[in-house]
Amino acid sequence: MHAQIVLFDGFDPLDAIAPYEVLVAGSDFVGGELEVELVSAEGPRPVVSGSRGLVLQATGTLDPAKPGYVIVAGAVGPLDGDPDEGAVTIPVLLARFGETAAVPLMRKAFDNPDITVATVCGGSLALAMAGLLExxxxxxxxxxxxxxxxxxxxxxxxxxxxDGDLVSAGGVTSGLDLALHLLDRSYGPRVALAVEEMFAYERRGTVWTATGREPKTS
Incomplete structure (x- = not known):
């Protein structure tokens, strides 16, 4: 099983590193069955984040044929600025994702029944703005x-x-909770708990699924 964490120019480092560390620890607890890798649509390359030029190395090419998880990070940068004047804000960075080779690969990933796409923070926006989440x-x-x-x-x-083959999490630190949920889904609560104990971190919030009773609003 594979966990491919997708990097793109302007990505948020914590969106990528938080799930990376959690999933690597989970892989250790299941004897290395889960292969975790930082990838880009363009293949192995240094990828410049939006956080003061911090660079992470993508070691592989995003492959929508590999079963497992494809995890898309969000972006980081200034919130305000006029794109018409060349300001590279978070919305601009997320929109640029839609112009890359990642989009056709992500379409193939969604078409693969053996892949679950997951997103952290603005990663869902990057996919949505590219027309993939309607x-x-x-x-x-x-x-x-x-x-x-x-x-x-x-x-x-x-x-x-x-949401089945789409799992998303809101907020930068939610990458921890997302990855722990993915471990729970694939390998069960004991593996997820072992990672929680090692990191001295307890998962936050409720995992929403489209099941159960609708809450009354009046």
């Missing part, structure tokens, strides 16, 4: 909820939203 349930950073809804996605304000 009609789905998802979460993102709270500042991007309106944009997410405008793309035809139903926003769910839960820490982790499990």
């Amino acid at each position: 009609g789905r349930n998802a979460n993102t950073h709270h500042l991007g909820i309106d944009v997410l809804e405008a793309t035809g996605v139903t926003p769910v304000r839960a820490r982790v939203v499990d």
